[in-house]
Amino acid sequence: MPRRLTIKDAYLENRLFLNRLVVAVAGILVFVIGLTARLVYLQVAGHEHYSSLSKNNRVKISPLPPTRGLIYDRNGEILAENVTTYSLEIIPEQVDDLERTLLSLKTLLNIDDEEIESFRTLKRRSKSFASIPLLLRMNEDELARFSVRRLHFPGVEIHARLVRKYPHADLMSHVIGYVGRINEDELKSIDAAVYQGTNHIGKIGIEKSYETVLHGTAGYEEIETNAQGRLIHTIGNVSPTPGADLHLSLDIHLQKTAYDALAEYTGAVVAIEPDTGNVLVFASKPGFDPNPFVYGIPKKDYAALQSSPDRPLFNRALHGVYPPGSTVKPFIGLAGLEVGATDRGRRTYCPGFYRLPNSSHRYRDWRKGGHGSVDLKTAIIQSCDVYFYDLAHDMGITRLSGFLARFGFGTRTGIDLTGEKSGLLPSPEWKRRIRNQPWYPGETLITGIGQGFFQVTTLQLAKATAIMANRGRAVSPRLVTRIVHHDHSIITVQPDASDVPLGAANVDSIIEAMIDVVHGARGTARKISEGIDYRIAGKTGTAQVFTVKQQESYKESQVDKKLRDHALFVAFAPADRPRIAISVIVENGGHGGSVAAPIAGLVIKQYLANKSS
């Protein structure tokens, strides 16, 4: 754009600018006077009018929390429900003489000092018009006594609310988990609009992993209140959407059988349907009562749970890792057949120990005298260690752990619970990466009998057993089979399956050996074969406890107990058309055959008896 020759008249520009600023200031003053006039109109002239409107301000929007979805077992037995509880709450602002009120309530309802103290603490942190709970759970007697004298206590109200209840307490605690009060961290990660009016959130277990499904969506209502904020009537509302109900594959009766069968032992039992991955039993003993956690468990009770030597808060099925011991032998035997490191005819002489070439160190067999000359089948039936030392040595650790990985060892099973442990499938790479040490040949041997670094969860063992039962089809275990939404739409959770390519003849010969573990004359678990008309394929295991855990300081007998071996057992049945795969770990139980196998036997028999009838 060609610039025209123009002359800037600085004096004129300055005058003009000054002029405009003066106008601007004048304009601003006019506008400010306008604002002031309006404020005077509202705050002086209209003060009385608006004051009374403010006092009578009555329409409030209050959130309506949704009802949490229920949880059922496969038979429709309720595992988590909502029950109405009544709490006594005080709005301090509306009470004339708080001290006197507290005193008369105390005598009326036998409230102890501790509860009064916690009320005072809450009161200090709350606004004066907030409703502060004094009693959280009122029983019917207290309810009746207060209701009669209600008029004498202005500002004191009974609030009814739905609170989570777990009727099966410790039996289901490690599966269902519990809800608790939303904490600061959770507050940051949730959608505030959805959680309007909700105080609780799933903390562990199904309650946590299905939180979004169980919770639902909050609604709200417009309510008309009087000057004290007391409800007069509801003008309109948007209903909350209740959370969806969950149907689990668990069978409460089977779960109870397994849990009770563990008797005084600590341990875990997991049973799954091989073709669907449906979890039938998911027991970890001891459990705990999750109900106090809903209200906020008193500190000393929580401390007692935490310091208990049996560690009831510890989910052994999901978080407990154990050496698999001999239960891993069928898998290693199969590995040998599949990679060609052994065949069905190959025999190894077992003198009761094994020595690596050029080494004097003896790797002992569990039977001092040895098993003599054994083939693979006999080695599995009698659980001969020397055969597997030899086989592992021939196969080498890389091929061994590579094959075991296909059965899901060392990786999470993908169950629908959070915080699952992945166990540990050792390999030279792992050792170099984590410990920065080379792999020693002796470590291959002990891996071959499921000891050493090798660690599995009960759940992993059950899944691996199911893969064996399926003859090479892996299905992720899952607890929730159906999600039933409020609008009656049902989501059926489909099994998540994948194929593990295995030679059919090889698998059959291993399964034959596993059948003989239970049904053979010299099988290590032959006791449980009594009185059944189908075949169970199983394998016992005993895992050494290497170290004493933590600093334990109880009686000598107890220390001895804690040093005892873990007893393990895996099985599936019926062997030809498997409908249940199970793994049992009994901590410090001693021998797998005598302690763990009978528990599995009970569960299998009960399940198959029910099914056939």
Place this chain on the structure above:
Amino acid sequence: MTYSVPQVRFPLPAEPPGGFFYKIHVDLTLLAALILLSSIGFVILYSAGGQHIDLVFRQATRLGIAYATMLILAQIPPRHFRHYAPGLFVIGIGLLAAVLIMGEIGKGAQRWLNLGLFRFQPSEMIKISTPMMISWYLAENPLPPRIKQILITGILIIVPTLLIAKQPDLGTALLVAASGAAVLFVSGIRWRFLLKVGIVLGGLTPLLWHFMREYQRARILTFLNPEADPLGNGYHIIQSKIAIGSGGIYGKGWLNGTQAQLEFLPERSTDFIFAVFAEEFGLLGCLTLLLVYLMIICRCLYIALQAQDTFSRLLAGSLSITFFVYVFVNIGMVIGILPVVGVPLPLISYGGTSMVTLLAGFGILMSIHTHRRLLPI
């Protein structure tokens, strides 16, 4: 081409350049007034935000960033702003277009541009670069602007305004338009032109209506008759008026405003915070607050008056007037004399981005004031 305007004496005492704060490019009077205002902001935010000290801390962090931005900008001599004005404007327009095309959708409106590390709101940048651009353009030519310059200025105003209105962010669009118009005003545009511009804008109102979204139209209609829809769009303004009116002359006292504390008042820590203030501190508090705002605006206008070249002067004048427009639009909306447009109360409302822009503007003003030279009279 840079030429400085020969200074003529103003009928106000000139503040000679010099002194410690001049050297570190800080205008002490302005800074003190701003700090006073932000302190009032913290006090009322604590009450409005439901007495959560966290909220105040978060706001303090943002304010810290905003003050830092202000002090940094104050170090840059105004000639740099002039030099980069066209470039910044072009970039700003480009970013606005980018937001429309690929901007993230938040709250149904497209305002943010995700730059990986942080999210950036180009409409904030354009709030400053539009008056900067127009000041640059008008300063290149003799004042008062002729018809051709007025038309080009009109285009410079309309392009960013429409781009922002399309987001849709009507409040910011109007503020950007106001900042551009403010430059035209202080440049000495003749009254008859001003009249014509006013008539043209008035004629464009139906067009604006066409551009508005449903909710924006609802707000205008609500403003005209709030009682027609007391639980929907009218709810804000009715509750706000109750809060202010019930405050009376002396107010209900800090933390005692029932409208705010009982949560009748919506958006009480953001756009409607003035209502909380009015409820708790009454008419006397409101007048005090207005006085603080006036102090700041007068100081800004004084800085504009003292500016030594046309660009600085126009820019300073525009920034000062725009600041007042912010205050006026927000308070006007809260006390029910303007429709509800989402404009925060400067330095009081909770929220970060607009505060940084606001203080950036004050930084430029400080720069203008503290980079003056001693000129022979």
